Amino acid sequence: MIQIKINHKAIAVVMVGSLLLGSCRKNFERINEDPNNPKEVPNSYLLTGAQRGIMDNTIDVWWGANVGNQLGQYWSSNQYTSESRYNYRTNVTNSAWQRFYSGASNDQQVNVGGLYELDQIIKKCTEEPDLSSVDGDVNNQIAVATMLKVWLFQNMTDTWGDIPYSEALQAEKIKSPKYDSQEDIYKGLMNDLNNALSLIDVAASGPNGDVVYNGDMTLWKKFGNSLKMRLALRTADKDAAASQAAFEAANTDGAFTSNSDNALLQYGTYPSGNPIYYNRYISGRNDYCASNIFLDSTLTPLNDPRRECFFAPASATGLWTGEVYGLSEANGAQTPNSRISQRSALTLSATLPGIYLDYAQVEFMLAEAVERGWNVGGTAQDHYNNGVTASIDFWTGLNGTTGDAAAYLAQPDVNYTTAPGDWKQKIGVQKWIALFDQGVQGWVEWRRLGFTKLQLPADGVLDGTGIPRRMKYPVLEQTLNSANYNAAVAAQGADEQDTRMWWDKP
Amino acid sequence: MFLSLFVLSLAALAQERTVTGKVISSADKLGIPGVSVVEPGTTNGAVTDIDGKYSIMVKSTTTQLRFSGTGLVTQTLNIPASNSLDVTMSQDVQKIGEVVVTALGVKREEKSLGYSTQKVSGEELSDAKEANFINSLQGRVAGVSITGSSNLGGSSRILLRGLRSINFENQPLFVVDGIPMNNENVATLDQARGALGYDYGNAIQDINPDDIESINVLKGPSATALYGSRGSNGVIIITTKKGVAREKNEKYSPIGVTLNIGFGMKKIYNLPKYQNRYGGGASPDFIESDIHPGEYRSEFEYDGSWGPELLGQEVYQWDSYYPSMPNYNKKTPWVAHPDNVKDFFQTGIVKNNSIALDGGNEKSLFRLGYTNYDEKGVIPNERLNRNIISFNGSNKFTDRLSADITMNYVVSRGKGRAATGYNSIASNFNQWWERQLDIHELEDYKNPDGTQRAWNMNSEEDPSPLYWDNPYWVCYENYETDQRNRLYGGLNLNYDLGKGFSVIASGKTDYYDEFRQERVAVGSAIATAIPSYSENTLQFNENNYEIMLNYKHRISDAFDFNGFVGANRMDQKFSNKFIATQGGLKVPNFYSISNSQSSELIESSQVRQMRKNSVFASASVGYKSFLYLDVTGRNDWSSTLPEDNNSYFYPSVSGSFVFSELLDMSWLSYGKLRAGWALTAVDPPAYRSTATPALISDNFNGVPTSVLPGTFNNTTLKPEFTSGFETGLEAKFLNQRISMDVAYSSTLSKDVIFNVQQSSASGITYKIYNAAEISNKTVELMLNVIPVKLKNSFEWGVGFNWAKTKNMVEKLFTDENGNETESVQIGTAPFSATLQMYKGMEASQIVGYDFVYDDKGNKIVDADGFYKRTATVTPLGSVLPDYTGGVSTYVTFKGIRLGGLIDFQKGGKVYSLTNVWGRYSGIFAETAEGDIRENGLINEGVTETGEANTTVISAVDHYFQDGGYVITAADVYDASFVKLRELTLSYELPSSLFKKGIRGVSVGIYGRNLAILHKNAPNIDPESGLSTSNVQGFEGGQLPTARTFGINLNVRF
DSSP states (O other), X not given: OOOOOOOHHHHHHHHHHHHHHHOOGGGXXXXXXXXXXXXXXXXXXXXXXXXXXXHHHHHSIIIIIIIIHHHTTSEEESSSGGGGGTOOOHHHHHHHHHHHHHOEEOXXXXXXXXXXXXXXXXXXXXXXXXXXXXXXXXXXXXXXXXXXXHHHHHHHHHHHSSEEOTTTTOTTTOSSOOEEOHHHHHHHHHHHHXXXXXXXXXXXXXXXXXXXXXXXXXXXXXXXXXXXXHHHHHTTTTOHHHHHHHHXXXXXXXXXOSGGGOEEEOOOSTTSOOHHHIIIIISOOOOEEEBTTTXXXXXXXXXXXXXXXXXXXOTTTOOOOOBOTTOOHHHHTTSOGGGSOOBOTTTTSTTOOEEEEOHHHHHHHHHHHHHTTOSOOSOHHHHHHHHHHHHHHHHHHHHTOOOOHHHHHHSTTTSTTTSSSOHHHHHHHHHHHHTTTOHHHHHHHHHHHOOSOOOOOTTOOSSSSSSOSSOOOOHHHHHHSHHHHHHHHHXXXXXXXXXXXXXXOO | OHHHHHHHHHHTOOSEEEEEEEXXXXXXXXXXXXXXXXXXXXXXXXXXXXXXXXXXXXXXXXXXXXXXXXXXXXXXXEOOTTSXXXXXXXXXXXXXXXXXXXXXXXXXXXXXXXXXXXXXXXXXXXXXXXXXXXXXXTTTSTTEEEEOOSSTTOOOEEEESSOOOSSXXXXXXXXXXXXXXXOOOOOOHHHHTTSSEEOOOOGGGGSOGGGEEEEEEEOSHHHHGGGGGGGTTOEEEEEEOOOOOOOXXXXXXXXXXXXXXXXEEXXXXXXXXXXXXXXXXXXXXXXXXXXXXXXXXXXXXXXXXXXXXXXXXXXXXXXXXXXXXXXXXOEXXXXXXXXXXXXXXXXXXXXXXXXXXXXXXXXXXXXXXEEEEEEXXXXXXXXXXXXXXXXXEEEEOSSSEEEEEEEEEEEEEEESOOEESTTSHHHHHHHSOOTTOOHHHHSSOBOTTSOBOOSSXXXXXXXXXXXXXXXXXXXXXXXXXXXXXXXXXXEEXXXXXXXTEEEEEEEEEEEEEEEEEEEEOTTSOTTTOOSEEEEEXXXXXXXXXXXXXXXXXXXXXXXXXXXXXXXXXXXXXXXXXXXXXXXXXXXTTOOOGGGEEEEEEEEEEEEEEEEEEEEEEEEEEEETTTEEEEEEEEEEEETTSOGGGOEXXXXXXXXXXXGGGTOOOTTEEEEEEEXXXXXXXXXXXXXXXXXXXXXXOOOBTTBOOEEOOSEEOOTTOOOEEEEEEEEEEEXXXXXXXXXXXXXXXXXXXXXXXXXXXXXXXXXXXXXXXXXXXXXXXEEEEEEEEEEEEOTTSOEEEEEEEEEEEEEEEEEOEEOTTSOEEOEEEEEEOSTTXXXXXXXXXXXXXXXXXXXXXXXTSOBEEOTXXXXXXXXXXXXXXXXXXXXXXXXXXXXXXXXXXXXXXXXXXXXXXXXXXXXXXXHHTTOBXXXXXXXXXXXXXXXXXXXXXXXXXXXXXXXXXXXXXXXXXXXXXXXXXXXXXXXXXXXXXXXXXXGGGOOXXXXXXXEEEEEEEXXXXXXXXXXXXXXXXXXXXXXXXXXXXXXXXEEEXXXXXXXXX
């Protein structure tokens, strides 16, 4: 038999030792308390982060310069030109999708918010109204967060078509949200917007941390109505009656009436500057310049006073020369930057504001509504003139120059009565010019109104057959949300840039 | 104290006599060196020399001498009156299984172990030293795969039998003399993915190879189960050299002094193959000058080499735009400079000097060592310097109480480490370079006014740098400095309780702080970085307190029992503070945070703390020294798990059967079968099992902002478990002339914790779960053969080791609706590749666009003549090798030893940015072969309708559109290699040459990383480590490989 003699001293030593070391587990929870990040933050911090985030990520070098400003053919690439020929890097689309939905770091590696943060404000106001009320009237907080959500969702559906909407942003419940049809999304967004507008109490306090309107709910109400007009007009060819009703209601309730109503994100100096400033001056990149389509074929022949706001003459020649849009890399590299008009000091400045929605657009929408026979008051020409004037005033105002809008409008090619083409062409071209720096919106108007300015890339399209009608979904969705992705592709059509989305279908 | 002991021993010297003789082997009758000859009952002893001869002075009253040696039968013999005693010694089959250090520092006879361990001696590592000693293990241990880097003091990633974790640590635990050592590699994500950063290396390189006695590698869960969660990736146990009690001998000093002087030179090789026919520019034509009307200039603003042919044309080049340069306003000939990259690199100098003192007596032993390692890099201004002081000592206070102490202090300083990855100097030379540039002209990199002389200027009017700084400016102006101070040590108290019981109490600590300063000078190309200065302070501390009760008992003649129980507490703290200037520097060339252009600094701070309490027990029973059974158990309580579910237990059982004990076969010296099973567990990282917090972000125009993290925590996390089985066969034949070890192991890790990616449309991008299953199946083979062993002491030995690991991702994540995650991304290379885990595939897949192939395997070409790429991204192969191994050989003859080591890797993939851009930019030779630039080329492939492609495309368009920037697969390469890793030649001078004082002298020459004998990846070294993180297989801009030649002198007094 095996016999082991027990040594009592030994047992005692081990017992005491184990007790000393093995006990004190009570401290474990304290040790595992994250000392680096707070459990809760005020709603106002989330709002500021989201207002910055949704603008930063819309206008930065990846989405604003490579996608928006080139789809609108405002800018041209002088190197890495594949985007101007509609071949997009997969990471760009992946990260834009992520930045828009979940918020993420922006191009300067600053953590900024997105739809999820806006949604969390709404959730916290609904679930914990007492706690949330320190940051302003909870209904007004919900209204502002909702309107910003609608703004971004519309940009996104106008980019991709069908996207996750009704099941989106429920991180803990639904990991793979289904895609809704664009038609349903537009209905949903209109519904969200109406709810938000009905919640606004202009007498109560606006949200803290609002860096757009500083809590002025009257302006937010105007923003809501202006956005409602934009939503309504976009579906005008699909559901004319409903669109007209919504548009007229919004107009009656009160949209923007001057440039001072403009919804802008006022960027500041370093390090709160415009993302394009960072790209040019902090990262030292100079990959974009004026596109010949916008500068040589549009601004220069029309003697547009905004030309000097947007661009600068070529340094070597003093001439206003745009880069031929859509060159191959080899051809793009042939022309030194000194012989091409570069972006202006204004458009590269740290303090250039980001535009959510502006008064000029509202007037162009009203002009179109008149043409569509909707009951909004005024003539199409008045609204058209107001739109052009508002845009010139806005840009020359920012630039510290003066622009004679009246003289500009008096030119036969600009004058509403004599300008070439039908109302879609006339309004389209001027609205397109006025939508400079809101690239995706310029591209939307080309798809909606079909004005004839935009051209195929000079050295050919690399992906698809023409100017894209939509962007391809992010590649990551194919693996992370494959069933819903496949269902969306089956419903909407091939995941190609030539596929038309619901409101764009003839 | 030591002094008084010596005085005492001097007093004992009375009348003495000298005994001499020779020890020979019973097998081959050759002298056996290193046999210890001792006067029984004293510490007086001697060691036989290279010829087996000895001489020992003993007291006149002494009648016997004891002879012992590793693997030899100990003999005690009477001293004849002649005072001359020759001895024949035979090998001790019983003792063949050497004593090895196993988990928790327990020494065990190798034959009693039911799992595989592999030992590497300190000498093998110190013959040819590396700044990171991990690299010296390459090719020596089966199943150990090491990815080194070409960076000075850079990272070496080590994996034992594959990987088990997706997001977290996969490297083994290092334990030095019982002290668990931190091997963290604090690297930015951009560094790991090959974008940009400095490779500061992994922290374990602080260990000094000169102090290492031996390294024991415990690979499988059975071997490491006693380490608990920390041992789940294997354990590397390092035992340092200890003091030796020396005989009193008038010939030598009682304190041993070992002096090592090492000097080496480092030279780069393996540069890409460049073209030297065309210079910089986007097109074959020069650019019309703005400031010299009607004349032409080079296109210096284009950082590629698709420019005009180099025919000696006179044009204005970059150096004609700086008034202070000799060629100002002069045209110079447009000619090739084929060695412009090679000439940039200098000869590196490696100096490794150390001194060690050791000594003692039967009560006390000590060793004190000092080492200075100094390396001047192959890049100008690059330097690594390390000073190491190590001390260990032991003392027996009473018959029962003894103590030992270890203390090590390391100061490591780096300066001017080369940046790695895209945007580094290497990426400049090999990815965005103008081939005609004369490097010597760039050497004087500054104008008298302090501004930069850059070849890549903005324009003729503005000669400031556009995308690329002058490489010398990078080295001398934009340099980093770093310093790490590390203190580690331990104290053990050992008390013998009697009746086979003893208790050991110990305290161990590992502490370091590290200070990194990075600079970007005013006047640098802001395309890469704005002028800045940053400070990064790291602090790490881990303390372990342990108590262990051992019990040893011989139960009967047949049964032996060995066991222990113990408890451990581990406390770990880590902090990482980063602070940097924002928006530039106010005063040029002044590096202080206060010099920030903006008063809003870039700051971040991370603190991490964790605690783990453990109890453990082990019992082993041996039967008649041929059958052994081990059972162990450990329970951990970890602070990183939810409080109500933070306890986890893991057992192991293993056994061995030494069948040779039962057989009587003269050809079989030793044979053992072993098998073991174990369960180990891993707890999650700190702060991931709590509620998800918010993140404080940067203020916007002074207004505070905050966001919710894209990665969510999970309050239901539990540990992940790995169960593993292993079995093996060890055998030695023909008097150990042949020995072999075959091992098979299989592990399955379940509930592997990782950040599961989900559609961002859900509002978040990742959430941490216990989800994946990863399996590893490894076959290892080790074979050592001594084909020739002659009587004249000539011996030739060959060692071979080989291991194949199949590392599969069995399962990733299944959501509540049964939807399975197909893949998860763990890293993104700059541009087109990602690294992902794919369900049902080998771990760590490079993912990107592939070529499109027809049924016959031909590449399909589109209507324009370019290769088609797949519509979606697809896995392109695992970065993990199919198998790895090494072949070593030695020849010894009368004190001369010649050794060589070749190691190899088969398979594994690498995505090479050097090849992506080196071809895109027209730098590499293949872009100028034939007359493709003049005549165009035809892609080999078929059209969509199946006919052979005949469309001619221009070379530049081909390299723009058919390369890895567009079609990832074009620059994903097989990472197989065969490397001549080491050649050493050493000579131990005969002791007869020295009269007094000198115990021995050896000299050696060595070469490290001598040649890449075979590889399939063009233009790069396929072994391309950037960090020790799980993001591997991305080569972002690699420095050329360097070979080292050196000489070592070792003198022992």
